[in-house]
Amino acid sequence: MPDWVQPVVDYILTEGLPNTLRVAAVAVTGSAIVGLLFGTLLTIRFLPLRALLRLYIEVFRGLPILVTVFIVYFGLPTISPSLRFEALTATAIALILWGSAQVAEATRGAVQSIPREQHEAASALGFGWVGRHAFVILPQAVRRLLPPFVSLLANIIQNTTLAQVIGGLELLEAAERQNERLTAPPPIGLGEIHSFAIFGFVAAVFFVLSFPLTRLAAYLEKRLVV
Amino acid sequence: MLVATYDLWGFVSENWQELLDGLIRTLKVSAFAIVGASAIGIVLGAARAHRVPVVSQFTAVYVEIIRNTPILVQIFMIFYGLPQLGVTLEPFTVAWISVMIWGGAFNSENFRAGFEAVPYRYREAALALGFGPRSTFLNVTFPIGTRIALPSSINTYISIVKNTSLMYVIGYSELTTTALNISNLTLETPEALTVLAIAYLALVWSLSWVIRLLESHLALPERS
Numbered sequence: 001m002p003d004w005v006q007p008v009v010d011y012i013l014t015e016g017l018p019n020t021l022r023v024a025a026v027a028v029t030g031s032a033i034v035g036l037l038f039g040t041l042l043t044i045r046f047l048p049l050r051a052l053l054r055l056y057i058e059v060f061r062g063l064p065i066l067v068t069v070f071i072v073y074f075g076l077p078t079i080s081p082s083l084r085f086e087a088l089t090a091t092a093i094a095l096i097l098w099g100s101a102q103v104a105e106a107t108r109g110a111v112q113s114i115p116r117e118q119h120e121a122a123s124a125l126g127f128g129w130v131g132r133h134a135f136v137i138l139p140q141a142v143r144r145l146l147p148p149f150v151s152l153l154a155n156i157i158q159n160t161t162l163a164q165v166i167g168g169l170e171l172l173e174a175a176e177r178q179n180e181r182l183t184a185p186p187p188i189g190l191g192e193i194h195s196f197a198i199f200g201f202v203a204a205v206f207f208v209l210s211f212p213l214t215r216l217a218a219y220l221e222k223r224l225v226v
Numbered sequence: 227m228l229v230a231t232y233d234l235w236g237f238v239s240e241n242w243q244e245l246l247d248g249l250i251r252t253l254k255v256s257a258f259a260i261v262g263a264s265a266i267g268i269v270l271g272a273a274r275a276h277r278v279p280v281v282s283q284f285t286a287v288y289v290e291i292i293r294n295t296p297i298l299v300q301i302f303m304i305f306y307g308l309p310q311l312g313v314t315l316e317p318f319t320v321a322w323i324s325v326m327i328w329g330g331a332f333n334s335e336n337f338r339a340g341f342e343a344v345p346y347r348y349r350e351a352a353l354a355l356g357f358g359p360r361s362t363f364l365n366v367t368f369p370i371g372t373r374i375a376l377p378s379s380i381n382t383y384i385s386i387v388k389n390t391s392l393m394y395v396i397g398y399s400e401l402t403t404t405a406l407n408i409s410n411l412t413l414e415t416p417e418a419l420t421v422l423a424i425a426y427l428a429l430v431w432s433l434s435w436v437i438r439l440l441e442s443h444l445a446l447p448e449r450s
Contacts, residue, residue: 062431063423066394067419074415074419075415075416078416158294195306195310196303196306196310199299203299206295206296206299210294210295211294214290
């Protein structure tokens with residue numbers, strides 16, 4: 001293998017990969033919590049609340065995620081300096097806004113698919129609204145939510161690359177920095193162009209992360225239908 | 227400290243010509259990509275549904291690669307990687323080709339599912355009536371299958387429109403790049419972001435409204 005390969009691979013995997021996984025973990029956890037809450041609240045027949053949640057879902061599902069990233073990273077600080085976030089944090093927040101809208105929409109469908117008798121039985125046993133949803137309805141709905149949730153995880157991992165656009169050091173940005181370093185003339189870099197191999201390697205890393213998840217989602221989907 | 231005053235109307239009235247040009251470029255890239263992605267989707271989707279050897283396997287690999295790698299990395303491969311192999315494309319070409327390749331993969335899945343959902347007895351009936359395999363596809367499978375695939379393929383087209391915003395990274399001046407470049411000069415960031423949000427939501431929401439309209443119009447009689 002040529003000499004330039006090892007340092008590039010090391011840098012991408014030690015500097016980029018952990019941040020990609022960290023942002024994805026935060027984003028998917030946040031999306032799950034906010035999305036399950038909003039999706040469950042969406043089943044309440046209270047018009048103003050429902051209209052508000054609908055708006056949230058339609059806005060963040062409708063916007064290109066890159067625009068949401070820009071709104072969080074460039075827009076929020078103009079409202080208040082305390083809303084200034086670092087690039088990776090801003091990306092995680094934007095991904096939570098988008099991901100929670102996806103989860104909320106799926107949760108609404110899953111909660112409504114649980115037969116009414118389950119609600120009635122839980123009420124008869126003395127559960128209130130919160131207890132009924134937390135202990136009876138959601139545990140059943142989650143089974144149905146599992147396939148879309150696994151695909152969401154794959155999507156979120158891929159979309160962490162949006163941090164690159166605002167300079168957050170994740171896989172793609174790490175690769176881009178190495179690409180620039182190698183391209184720079186000799187005192188700094190090598191003056192060699194290896195863009196195809198470098199970005200191809202990044203694509204391969206993402207494929208290894210994402211492929212098992214999309215397969216798992218397809219498998220869970222199939223098992224659910226049968 | 228510079229105290230920014232929010233003046234959306236001022237921003238739009240001073241820059242409307244540039245913003246409009248950006249919007250038109252977004253629509254142009256989307257249109258090219260949507261036409262291309264439909265062609266790719268129909269051809270490869272049909273090949274997969276009919277298990278055409280070689281083409282089916284190629285399509286499966288193509289779909290898995292595109293689905294499991296970030297589109298931003300795909301754009302980098304085309305914009306920075308291909309020139310190394312001697313293929314240098316203009317930003318506009320990179321823009322529509324990259325979203326077309328991405329959309330084509332999702333569309334071949336959409337159309338495969340659509341063609342496979344056409345009941346087998348329809349095809350049997352056509353064959354029994356003396357249609358050859360090609361005219362069975364063109365007269366029976368294609369019109370019914372594309373109608374079944376319509377909602378999911380329009381969802382892919384919506385994603386194509388949204389993904390054109392990623393051309394910001396290659397500096398192609400579509401809507402997102404245009405609005406942000408203006409705001410970099412004038413510091414009217416909130417105004418630029420508002421314009422972007424309104425423009426994209428208007429585009430996306432009207433397209434999803436078209437889906438609902440088409441769904442009721444084109445619903446197959448026996449499915450409604």
